[in-house]
Amino acid sequence: xxxxxxESIDGDLLKLVHLSNGFRxxxxxxxxxxxxxxxxxxxxxxxxNSDSGKTxxxxxxxLRDGQPVIEVNSSxxxxxxxxxxxxxxxxxxxxxxxxxxxxxAAVGVLQSKEWFDWENDAKxxxxxxxxxxxxxxxxxxxxxxxxxxxxxxxxxxxxxxxxSLIPVATVDYSNGVSVGNPVxxxxxxxxxxxxxxxxxETPYSLMSMLPFLVQSPMAxxxxxxxxxxxxxxxxxxxxxxxxxxxxxxxxxxxxGY
Numbered sequence: 001x002x003x004x005x006x007e008s009i010d011g012d013l014l015k016l017v018h019l020s021n022g023f024r025x026x027x028x029x030x031x032x033x034x035x036x037x038x039x040x041x042x043x044x045x046x047x048x049n050s051d052s053g054k055t056x057x058x059x060x061x062x063l064r065d066g067q068p069v070i071e072v073n074s075s076x077x078x079x080x081x082x083x084x085x086x087x088x089x090x091x092x093x094x095x096x097x098x099x100x101x102x103x104x105a106a107v108g109v110l111q112s113k114e115w116f117d118w119e120n121d122a123k124x125x126x127x128x129x130x131x132x133x134x135x136x137x138x139x140x141x142x143x144x145x146x147x148x149x150x151x152x153x154x155x156x157x158x159x160x161x162x163x164s165l166i167p168v169a170t171v172d173y174s175n176g177v178s179v180g181n182p183v184x185x186x187x188x189x190x191x192x193x194x195x196x197x198x199x200x201e202t203p204y205s206l207m208s209m210l211p212f213l214v215q216s217p218m219a220x221x222x223x224x225x226x227x228x229x230x231x232x233x234x235x236x237x238x239x240x241x242x243x244x245x246x247x248x249x250x251x252x253x254x255x256g257y
Contacts, residue, residue, distance in 0.1 A: 015079040019055070022073045029069040038064050042072070046090040049144065054078040054088075086148070088141040094154075094184060097133040097191035101125070106190070115152065115173035115183055125169075132157040133187055135171050142177060150175050152183040 025031065032038070042060030049055075057075045061068040101107050104127050110116055111125065118125050135154030142148035156169035173183050187193075 015053070017077045017079060019075040019077050020073075021075075024071045024073075026068055026071060029064075029067060032062075032064065032069055036064050038062050038069070040072075046092075047088045048090065048141070049082045049085060049088050052077060053080050054082045085141045085143050090137070090139045090141075092137040092139070094133075094135045094137060094187070095196070096194040097187040098194060099131045099133060099187065099191040101127055101129050101131065103127050109190075110186075113186065115171055116156075117170045117172065119167070119169055129158060131169070132159065132165060133171065133191065135183060135187075137181055137184065139181070145179070147178045148176070150178045150181060152181065 040060055040062050042058050044056060045059045046057040047054065055075060055077050057073070060072040060074075062070040062072070099110070101110065107125055107127055107129075110131075111118065133154065133156055135152055138151045139147050140149045150173075152171060152173040154171040155167050156171060157165040158168050160166055171183060
């Protein structure tokens with residue numbers, strides 16, 4: 001909690017509202033087990049003024065042997081009106097993007113970017129290459145819609161035959177007063193964001209057309225008393241609620257008690 005109360009944030013604690021809290025087990029780490037010795041660390045990754053107030057986002061990690069195992073993300077809102085934009089910023093770990101360079105023109109466009117630095121001059125960048133971008137943006141706000149400074153750094157990789165990531169280039173961009181993020185704008189135009197949910201064009205029901213019964217939990221090997229049971233009959237994808245007497249009668253027919 002100490003991370004959300006720095007002196008630079010001018011907010012009334014009596015107007016603090018909790019917005020969200022999320023946990024993510026890192027796929028590269030072994031799950032925690034009994035006996036592990038862990039410590040936690042946290043830092044503020046964004047402070048943003050909006051019409052609702054000042055939103056503070058905190059990111060923390062549970063560490064084992066100095067390596068992160070679980071990532072924790074929390075956000076809070078100080079209700080009120082704030083105009084202290086020099087104290088607002090964002091640190092954004094941008095999603096992974098894959099940029100496929102289809103032809104020489106696409107290669108030329110990328111190599112013309114001053115923020116892109118190909119590291120292996122002995123092996124030039126060729127058409128048909130699929131580049132994987134991992135970048136982080138640090139944005140300091142000037143006002144509600146522009147930045148007083150922006151910095152984007154990261155690495156660019158290709159995948160070998162074993163799908164391992166091989167570093168081949170770096171990204172390094174910084175600028176003063178800006179309206180947008182040119183690096184992310186390029187990736188959004190020419191790349192494909194990875195890990196983004198894919199929505200179906202036509203929604204469909206996950207329910208079976210056949211009726212099925214949801215049975216209440218067992219207590220000591222026996223069904224719980226009728227008065228403590230929720231019994232629902234789901235028929236053709238719709239939920240139908242019955243009176244307790246009807247459910248008790250249905251239960252006795254189906255199960256004999």
